[in-house]
Amino acid sequence: MSKTLDFLNENHDRFEQELVDILKIPSISSNPDNNDDMLVMAELLKVEMSKIGMKNVQVIETGGHPVVYSEWLDAPGKPTLLIYGHYDVQPVDPVDLWDSPPFEPVVKGDKIFARGSADDKGQIFIHLKAIEACLATQGELPVNVKLIFEGEEEVGSIHLEEFIKDHEDMLNADYVVISDTPMFREGYPGITYGLRGLAYLQVNLRGTNTDLHSGSFGGLVKNPINALVEILAQMKDDVGRILIPGFYDDVLPITDNEHNKLSKLPFSPKEFADSIGAPALFGETGFEDLERLWARPTFDINGIWGGFQGEGAKTVIPAEAHAKVSMRLVANQNPEDIAQKFKSYVESLIPDSMEAEIDAMHGGFGYVTDLDNPGLQAGVRALKKAFGKEVDFLREGGSIPIVKVFADIIKAPVLLMGYGLPDQNAHAPNENFSLTNFHKGIESIIYFFDEVGQL
Amino acid sequence: MSKTLDFLNENHDRFEQELVDILKIPSISSNPDNNDDMLVMAELLKVEMSKIGMKNVQVIETGGHPVVYSEWLDAPGKPTLLIYGHYDVQPVDPVDLWDSPPFEPVVKGDKIFARGSADDKGQIFIHLKAIEACLATQGELPVNVKLIFEGEEEVGSIHLEEFIKDHEDMLNADYVVISDTPMFREGYPGITYGLRGLAYLQVNLRGTNTDLHSGSFGGLVKNPINALVEILAQMKDDVGRILIPGFYDDVLPITDNEHNKLSKLPFSPKEFADSIGAPALFGETGFEDLERLWARPTFDINGIWGGFQGEGAKTVIPAEAHAKVSMRLVANQNPEDIAQKFKSYVESLIPDSMEAEIDAMHGGFGYVTDLDNPGLQAGVRALKKAFGKEVDFLREGGSIPIVKVFADIIKAPVLLMGYGLPDQNAHAPNENFSLTNFHKGIESIIYFFDEVGQL
Numbered sequence: 001m002s003k004t005l006d007f008l009n010e011n012h013d014r015f016e017q018e019l020v021d022i023l024k025i026p027s028i029s030s031n032p033d034n035n036d037d038m039l040v041m042a043e044l045l046k047v048e049m050s051k052i053g054m055k056n057v058q059v060i061e062t063g064g065h066p067v068v069y070s071e072w073l074d075a076p077g078k079p080t081l082l083i084y085g086h087y088d089v090q091p092v093d094p095v096d097l098w099d100s101p102p103f104e105p106v107v108k109g110d111k112i113f114a115r116g117s118a119d120d121k122g123q124i125f126i127h128l129k130a131i132e133a134c135l136a137t138q139g140e141l142p143v144n145v146k147l148i149f150e151g152e153e154e155v156g157s158i159h160l161e162e163f164i165k166d167h168e169d170m171l172n173a174d175y176v177v178i179s180d181t182p183m184f185r186e187g188y189p190g191i192t193y194g195l196r197g198l199a200y201l202q203v204n205l206r207g208t209n210t211d212l213h214s215g216s217f218g219g220l221v222k223n224p225i226n227a228l229v230e231i232l233a234q235m236k237d238d239v240g241r242i243l244i245p246g247f248y249d250d251v252l253p254i255t256d257n258e259h260n261k262l263s264k265l266p267f268s269p270k271e272f273a274d275s276i277g278a279p280a281l282f283g284e285t286g287f288e289d290l291e292r293l294w295a296r297p298t299f300d301i302n303g304i305w306g307g308f309q310g311e312g313a314k315t316v317i318p319a320e321a322h323a324k325v326s327m328r329l330v331a332n333q334n335p336e337d338i339a340q341k342f343k344s345y346v347e348s349l350i351p352d353s354m355e356a357e358i359d360a361m362h363g364g365f366g367y368v369t370d371l372d373n374p375g376l377q378a379g380v381r382a383l384k385k386a387f388g389k390e391v392d393f394l395r396e397g398g399s400i401p402i403v404k405v406f407a408d409i410i411k412a413p414v415l416l417m418g419y420g421l422p423d424q425n426a427h428a429p430n431e432n433f434s435l436t437n438f439h440k441g442i443e444s445i446i447y448f449f450d451e452v453g454q455l
Numbered sequence: 456m457s458k459t460l461d462f463l464n465e466n467h468d469r470f471e472q473e474l475v476d477i478l479k480i481p482s483i484s485s486n487p488d489n490n491d492d493m494l495v496m497a498e499l500l501k502v503e504m505s506k507i508g509m510k511n512v513q514v515i516e517t518g519g520h521p522v523v524y525s526e527w528l529d530a531p532g533k534p535t536l537l538i539y540g541h542y543d544v545q546p547v548d549p550v551d552l553w554d555s556p557p558f559e560p561v562v563k564g565d566k567i568f569a570r571g572s573a574d575d576k577g578q579i580f581i582h583l584k585a586i587e588a589c590l591a592t593q594g595e596l597p598v599n600v601k602l603i604f605e606g607e608e609e610v611g612s613i614h615l616e617e618f619i620k621d622h623e624d625m626l627n628a629d630y631v632v633i634s635d636t637p638m639f640r641e642g643y644p645g646i647t648y649g650l651r652g653l654a655y656l657q658v659n660l661r662g663t664n665t666d667l668h669s670g671s672f673g674g675l676v677k678n679p680i681n682a683l684v685e686i687l688a689q690m691k692d693d694v695g696r697i698l699i700p701g702f703y704d705d706v707l708p709i710t711d712n713e714h715n716k717l718s719k720l721p722f723s724p725k726e727f728a729d730s731i732g733a734p735a736l737f738g739e740t741g742f743e744d745l746e747r748l749w750a751r752p753t754f755d756i757n758g759i760w761g762g763f764q765g766e767g768a769k770t771v772i773p774a775e776a777h778a779k780v781s782m783r784l785v786a787n788q789n790p791e792d793i794a795q796k797f798k799s800y801v802e803s804l805i806p807d808s809m810e811a812e813i814d815a816m817h818g819g820f821g822y823v824t825d826l827d828n829p830g831l832q833a834g835v836r837a838l839k840k841a842f843g844k845e846v847d848f849l850r851e852g853g854s855i856p857i858v859k860v861f862a863d864i865i866k867a868p869v870l871l872m873g874y875g876l877p878d879q880n881a882h883a884p885n886e887n888f889s890l891t892n893f894h895k896g897i898e899s900i901i902y903f904f905d906e907v908g909q910l
Contacts, residue, residue, distance in 0.1 A: 196670060200768040209732030214755045215651060215853020218783050219747035220727070222737035225756035225778075226691065233688030236681065272675070277664030282677035282808040292674035300669045301680035302771050307758035308779055313655040313817045315781055315853075316757050323680075324763060326770055328673050353737040362768045398670025398770075 003137040004446055008129075008439065015129050015442070016112075016435065022121050023105040023114040029065055029088035029155050038065045038151050041087050045149055046070075052132035054147065060167075062159035065151030069170070072131070073144045079375070079452050080144035082173035082410060084402070085124030085180065086153030089116035090427050097429035110435050117433035118424040123179035124149055126419060126438060130445035142453025146173060153180075153402075161405045168409060175375040175452070176406045181418030182426075183437070184265060184392045189383035189444065192416035193376060194294060194395035195403055197329035197366035199338040200302075203228070203346060204357040205321045211307075214315040222353035224321040225306045231349045232323060235299050240284035242299050242327075244345045250332045254295045257371060261393040262290050294395030298328040324361075328397065335363030364401040373413045378451035383417065386444035417448070458592040459901055463584075463894065470584050470897070471567075471890065473503075477576050478560040478569040484520055484543030484610050493520045493606050496542050500604055501525075507587035509602065515622075517614035520606030524625070527586070528599045534830070534907050535599035537628035537865060539857070540579030540635065541608035544571035545882045552884035565890050572888035573879040578634035579604055581874060581893060585900035597908025601628060608635075608857070616860045623864060630830040630907070631861045634896070636873030637881075639720060639847045641889070644838035644899065647871035648831060649749060649850035650858055652784035652821035654793040655757075658683070658801060659812040660776045666762075669770040677808035679776040680761045686804045687778060690754050695739035697754050697782075699800045705787045709750045712826060716848040717745050749850030753783040779816075783852065790818030819856040828868045833906035838872065841899035872903070 008015075027041040028034040042059045045068045049057045054070035065088060073080070092102040092115050100106040105114035112122070127147065134141050148171065150160050164171060183190040207224040236242055254262070267289050269281045283292040306321030308314035327338055339360040350356045369376055371393065380391045396416075403414045419441040425431045463470075482496040483489040497514045500523045504512045509525035520543060528535070547557040547570050555561040560569035567577070582602065589596050603626065605615050619626060638645040662679040669678075691697055709717070722744050724736045738747040761776030763769035782793055794815040805811045824831055826848065835846045851871075858869045874896040880886045 198670075198770065200770070207733060212731060213853060214753070214757060214781060215653075215783060215851070217731070217748070218753040218755050218852060219738050219749075219751055220736050220744060221731070221733055223755045225759050226687075226754075229684040229687040229756065229759070230691075232681075232684040236685075276667060276672070276676070278662060278676055278808060279810055280808045281675050282806060283674050289675060293672070294674075296674055298669070298673040299681075300673050300678045300770075300772055301684065301762065302669060302769060303762035303764050303773075304680050304684070304776070305760045305764045307756065309758050309760045309777075313779065313781070314757060315653065315655070315755075317755055318758075321759070322764075324768065326669060326768070328670060351737060353733060353735045355734055396670070397673060398668060 001450065004133050005443065007133045007137045008442060012439065015439070019112065019122060019125050019438065020105045022125065023112070023117055024103055026103045027088050027116065027151070028091055029152055030091055038088065042066050042068050042151060045087060048128055049147065052128060053135040054131065062152070062163050064159045067151070067163055068149045069147065071146045072141055075141060075144045075453070078143050079174040079455055080146065080172070081175050081177050081452060082146045082148060082171055082412070083127050083177045084406065085127070085149045085178070086120045086151065087124065087149050088151045088154050089121070090119065090154050094429065099430055102431070107435070111432040112435055113430055113432045115431050117431055118420040119426040119431065120153065120180045122433040122438055123419055123441070126179060126441040127445055129442045130449065133442065133446060134449060141449055143449050146171060157402050160402055164405060164409050171410055173410055173412050176410055176412050176414040178403065178414060178416050179418055179441070180400070181396060181416045182420035182422050182424055183418060184394050184422070186421055186434070187387070188389045188392050189387040190392040190394045190418065191376065191379055191383065192394045192396050192418060193371060194331065194368040195366055195400050196294070196297070196397055197333060197335055197364045197404070198326055198362065198399045199329060199335040199342065199360070200324070200326040200362040201339055201342060202359045202361055203323045203325065205350075206319060206355045207317070207353065208319050211319050212317040214317045217317055221317060222351055223317045224354060225318060227351055227354050228304070228306065228321040228323060231346055232301060232325070234349060240282065242297065244341050246341050247297070247338065250334065250337070251297065252331045252368065254291060258393070259291075262288065265290060265392060293397045295330055297330050297333060299325065301325050330366045331368040333366060335365060336360075339363060364399050365404040366399070367403050367407060367414065369413050369415065374455050375413055375452060376415055378455060379415050379417050379448055382444050382447035382451050385447045386440045417444070456905065459588050460898065462588045462592045463897060467894065470894070474567065474577060474580050474893065475560045477580065478567070478571055479558055481558045482543050482571065482606070483546055484607055485546055493543065497521050497523050497606060500542055503583055504602065507583060508590040509586065517607070517618050519614045522606070522618055523604045524602065526601045527596055530596060530599045530908070533598050534629040534910055535601065535627070536630050536632050536907060537601045537603060537626055537867070538582050538632045539861065540582070540604045540633070541575045541606065542579065542604050543606045543609050544576070545574065545609050549884065554885055557886070562890070566887040567890055568885055568887045570886050572886055573875040574881040574886065575608070575635045577888040577893055578874055578896070581634060581896040582900055584897045585904065588897065588901060589904060596904055598904050601626060612857050615857055619860060619864050626865055628865055628867050631865055631867050631869040633858065633869060633871050634873055635855070636849075636851060636871045637875035637877050637879055638873060638892070639849050639877070641876055642842070643844045643847050644842040645847040645849045645873065646831065646834055646838065647849045647851050647873060648826060649786065649823040650821055650855050651749070651752070651852055652788060652790055652819045652859070653781060653817065653854045654784060654790040654797065654815070655779070655781040655817040656794055656797060657814045657816055658778045658780065661774060661810045662772070662808065663774050666774050667772040669772045672772055676772060677806055678772045679809060680773060682806055682809050683759070683761065683776040683778060686801060687756060687780070689804055695737065697752065699796050701796050702752070702793065705789065705792075706752065707786045707823065709746060713848070714746070717743065720745060720847060748852045750785055752785050752788060754780065756780050785821045786823040788821060790820060794818060819854050820859040821854070822858050822862060822869065824868050824870065829910050830868055830907060831870055833910060834870050834872050834903055837899050837902035837906050840902045841895045872899070
């Protein structure tokens with residue numbers, strides 16, 4: 001082990017230079033103009049994997065951008081890790097808000113600035129360099145490892161679920177490891193063990209065939225905007241509790257253990273509100289702030305429109321009104337079930353003067369890993385050893401739909417060991433990644449392999 | 456009188472031809488390209504007024520399109536009528552939906568089709584031809600008459616209030632007569648004795664400085680669209696009653712007499728709903744349909760917008776949400792007072808997590824004339840005599856702001872004796888005017904002069 005850690009020190013600068021090199025490739029998956037760059041990036045990863053000693057290295061077609069796969073399976077009897085990451089990056093617009101060109105990496109202080117530095121090239125490189133260090137100094141890994149890096153994460157992982165289903169045997173593993181999430185605070189490693197799901201719907205109300213004059217018709221007809229606000233106002237009560245019948249039936253409450261860990265995280269509502277310019281925060285009463293963000297479901301109206309939106313005054317009763325709504329879900333809520341409950345509830349509120357269409361558009365399950373699971377505990381020990389600090393137990397308020405796909409098909413716990421920082425600007429100008437986290441990250445994965453090898 | 460009625464028969468065809476001639480002038484007040492046509496139209500009216508024997512005929516500058524004024528004041532001791540109308544017309548778009556060119560009048564059956572035929576050239580011509588018939592056959596009028604025809608009604612009568620104030624003495628009268636409203640049903644004359652007013656406001660809510668991701672923030676912040684719908688849903692109760700404190704304080708209930716008259720008007724909710732494609736009508740319980748439309752105030756959301764309105768799903772918590780709202784008012788509600796009451800009520804509902812701006816944009820008083828007023832009664836007798844049918848007593852659900860201006864400055868009852876039909880398409884393609892109503896209208900005004908002369 002000490003030889004492996006020495007290897008890290010000796011190759012410290014080379015690792016950074018290699019990181020700079022892969023960050024120069026503009027692998028923007030959403031832009032067809034970058035299709036060749038996507039292939040270049042996939043080939044670079046293939047070469048890198050071969051070079052560090054991974055086996056069965058393949059660039060595999062998917063119908064979209066390819067998956068890069070490799071494996072090292074020479075640790076019989078030891079657990080197998082399936083490490084997922086993505087080599088595609090977000091678009092760079094608005095490019096004039098970048099302090100330096102997004103594909104010309106610049107180091108300032110401890111941070112490297114480039115598109116893809118945190119999301120996710122810097123993080124997949126942590127795994128590659130950890131593997132390289134182990135194989136170079138020990139000639140073997142203490143665990144079996146499979147790497148799967150996709151090129152379509154930023155466009156919704158469109159072909160990945162099918163790919164995983166088609167390659168279920170090849171991808172079979174005891175644990176899935178993903179490094180694509182931020183830490184909660186600088187200096188403190190974090191492990192994310194829960195994600196929220198989503199149910200997204202659109203409500204369309206129609207009152208009449210055409211827009212009407214509010215003088216000539218007002219008082220005789222139901223205005224669809226009035227009807228829409230009256231319906232949507234009945235989704236939550238005064239204290240923020242959602243009123244859709246049966247909505248909370250399957251919600252898994254957080255355990256006392258989770259609650260204790262969550263309470264230890266520093267969170268200032270005042271600072272948080274100031275950072276987004278909110279006069280005050282608001283949420284469901286009876287729960288802590290982070291609990292509301294991570295472990296409680298929500299109901300938000302994401303868009304609403306109808307009638308006259310221009311300058312001045314127009315006295316119209318519009319024919320139609322529309323809203324897009326979504327509910328963040330937590331384990332074990334089923335998005336289809338929730339969409340159906342929303343639909344039934346809204347339908348029960350539609351007045352007979354209105355026609356309604358309610359379309360479920362999009363959904364995904366939430367996810368939570370048992371804190372006692374041995375792989376997660378191995379990750380906690382490894383992170384603590386590398387960073388010298390207690391590990392933050394985190395959840396994520398958003399969704400990473402692919403996590404649930406891995407969990408369901410591979411039937412293995414998914415460990416989210418992320419090395420980004422809260423101010424990493426993942427989808428914004430000036431994306432950056434902490435070099436301290438890069439190097440400590442490599443160290444932590446070496447410890448992690450070792451810990452998992454002992455399970 | 457019989458000589459005067461004979462004159463109508465003898466000149467029946469000439470009157471129609473003269474109507475065709477004035478309908479050929481494209482006096483669209485909103486289009487600067489038609490400014491010359493506006494002047495031509497004003498000059499034509501001046502010539503016509505002189506020709507029929509009106510005195511002190513003037514085209515008076517206003518800062519916009521001119522007012523055409525004339526008078527006949529040789530009936531000392533008799534009441535004075537101030538007859539208002541407008542010679543400007545609506546734009547013609549979409550012009551390809553017209554069956555014949557809007558300024559090439561065509562007679563089909565009983566109707567003449569042309570822009571301005573009903574609104575309002577055909578109706579001001581009724582008064583001119585009635586005056587012509589009286590002066591040609593009797594050498595005098597039984598009442599004093601002042602004519603004021605403006606050229607800016609279709610652009611909000613922007614200069615008229617100032618004009619009336621500046622010419623208060625010149626315009627002094629016992630009754631103001633306006634023929635610019637439709638009858639309720641074909642064959643039955645109608646007199647409109649009430650109009651609704653208006654208070655129009657915009658509500659802007661801001662929750663944060665920027666749009667937020669609903670996963671990363673949902674549960675911690677108040678969504679301004681959620682807040683907006685919760686606030687606006689509290690404006691009305693389940694039975695359509697408005698909940699703004701003090702909203703109904705000044706509402707003048709309709710009298711038993713009015714109620715009786717209103718009950719006699721044929722109205723089929725089913726046919727009305729079908730005509731606008733509404734599954735069913737809706738309104739405040741405890742009132743008849745036409746009462747709700749004409750004599751009860753309303754609250755309508757005329758526009759609402761916020762967040763994502765495009766195709767697909769975007770999980771945004773928007774920074775802002777907006778609504779335009781208006782209340783139709785009835786006598787004796789004060790639009791400023793109502794706007795203030797709305798504002799205070801909404802402010803009391805704003806959660807401390809939101810910043811709000813509420814802007815009063817626009818307002819106007821409602822109006823109602825006493826049914827017992829002798830001028831109105833004279834009108835009723837005249838209309839009945841000319842049309843041979845009982846007179847419908849009507850109100851209008853919309854606003855004609857200038858009515859209240861006349862009532863306040865001239866301090867005289869305003870009589871709305873309108874000769875349009877419900878399907879006249881006043882602001883739409885294929886505007887039309889009934890020639891039966893044109894001729895019976897002239898007859899009714901001759902009777903009306905006679906009736907008022909006897910007051």
